Amino acid sequence: MTELLTAAQMRAIEEAAIASGEVTGLELMERAGRGVVEAIFEEWPELAQTSHRAVVLCGPGNNGGDGFVVARLLKEWGWEVEVFLYGDPEKLPPDAKVNYERWGEKGEVAPLIPGSLDQSVDRGLENAIYKDQYDASGTWESETNIGQQTIFIDALFGTGLKRRFEEDLLDVLKEWGDYCYEYAVAVDMPSGLCSDSGKCIGGHWVFSKLLVTFETPKVGHFLGHNMYDIKSFKTVDLNFHWNTDADTVGLLGYTDLQLDKDGWFDNGMQKTLRTHKYSHGHALIFAGGPGKTGAARLAARGALRIGAGLVTLGVPPSAQMEVASQVTAIMLRRVTDGSGEVDGLDVTLRDDRINALCIGPGLGIGARGEALVKTTLEGKRATVLDADALTLLAQDKALFDCLHKNCVLTPHGGEFARLFPDIAEKLNAPATKGPAYSKVDATREAAKRAGCVVLFKGPDTVIAHPDGRCSINSAQYERAAPWLATAGSGDVLAGFITGLLARGFDPMRAAETAAWLHVECARSLGPGLIAEDLPEELPKVFRDLGL
Secondary structure: OEEEEOHHHHHHHHHHHHHHOOOOHHHHHHHHHHHHHHHHHHHOHHHHOOOOEEEEEEOOOHHHHHHHHHHHHHHHOOOEEEEEEOOOHHHOOHHHHHHHHHHHOOOOEEEOOOOHHHHHHHHHHHOOOEEEEEOOOOOEEEEEEOOOOEEEEEEOOHHHOOEOOOHHHHHHHHHHHHHOOOOEEEEOOOOOEOOOOOOEOOOOOOOOOEEEEEOOOEHHHHOOHHHOOOOEEEEEOOOOOOOOOOOOEEEOOHHHHOOOOOOOOOOOOOOOOOOOHHHHOEEEEEOOOOOOOHHHHHHHHHHHHOOOOEEEEEEOHHHHHHHHOOOOOOEEEEOOOOOOOOOOHHHHOOOOOEEEEEEOOOOOOOHHHHHHHHHHHHOOOEEEEOOHHHHHHHHOHHHHOOOOOOEEEOOOHHHHHHHOHHHHHHHHOOOOEOOOOOHHHHHHHHHHHHOOEEEEOOOEEEEEOOOOOEEEEEOOHHHOOHHHOOOOHHHHHHHHHHHHHHHOOOHHHHHHHHHHHHHHHHHHHOOOOOOOHHHHHHHHHHHHOOO
């Protein structure tokens, strides 16, 4: 699993490498700057074909030193380069000061003050080549620059920002936003954003199309909505050895899921010629009343497709015919409420082959729903609680206190706020200094309080265990799947987790695997996706993975 580090953890690792004598700070800075240039040419190959123009904004720390290296290398490539510095050059850190002086042998450094970017853009336009542009009907469209391209490089603060920008810098950065649309690069972290949380703490942040970081991604690269519009994300290897005993966050990837070709659940429950349906678990999913059974049916289909041997829908008598007309491979059982001589949940749960439960999608928040949640939790079986079940937990502390280690909670933002209002308040508070309280911090705190796994949904889904283990399932950058924002997709995710629990996965691993496959299904199908498509796309995803 890729380790995501905080700014402090990365700084400690670099300092340890320098102290050991393996590498110097200057060498790391040179490798970082060279990596940025290579990433630029990889992202935009056309820029490597001839000389262009770069505007490099350098800050008062080592991120600024990286910027001076980038400027020097582009100048040596034959580019026209303008460099601006925010801060006093005499106060630069030693390595950044060396690279400031090296750049000084090739070009000037101008102070970054309000109006400086406007003047820089004007100078660039004086040297540009234009032609008249007409559309097919002969109507004037616009003047188009067909000559020298300008690339904007943000090397102001990177991961080092801890407080709000001064007003003069805010004015400059607003100018930046007027110009840096086509080619814009952030070095390590877009300036203005906290590298531990992804939150804006500068009062404004520098938008970029390409984000280049070093050695390993930072936690904030995969948190918060500010990252959603960045087109590309690249990590540059600085080629030094490191490890950390610190509490890191994992970024989920295919290799972390322990899937294998011969039996894609590496837990002794592979589907082979020697097994039968009860070897792969029996999931029970509860449906709501008439007209509200669709969510549970989506969850049931997801559980069945992901490999549960049997899936049963527990429905109230009033919805029995509705559900029966819609399902085939999924079984059906009348479940009125928590207890009863014939069709109460306690009777159903006498079948100890039922080893995974899902409750909440379309359930309703009335007496039946409350009784079912209570009885479900009393049984201590592996249980996914979603949607209405989360609302019921939020309304009744006694019910919340029944949560146990075999549970998985799957809230979206609103449900999380109802369940953990004080934690949500901290998370949603404006960030005024760094490191800011993050979605990782919030999910870890919630999991510890609940005593079970919490999967906090979003494009930056965070999954946390009560013992502090934490991972991020990112649907950002090259894994972006915005079409997952459709009604019912969360119900399918709940079903995926339930099916994996039935197969014998522990709650943390079930949540991680389901979340990753959920995004892969969406990416495989693409725009136009509706929730019903997700379970049906699983077989194709499995084939593409070679399973």
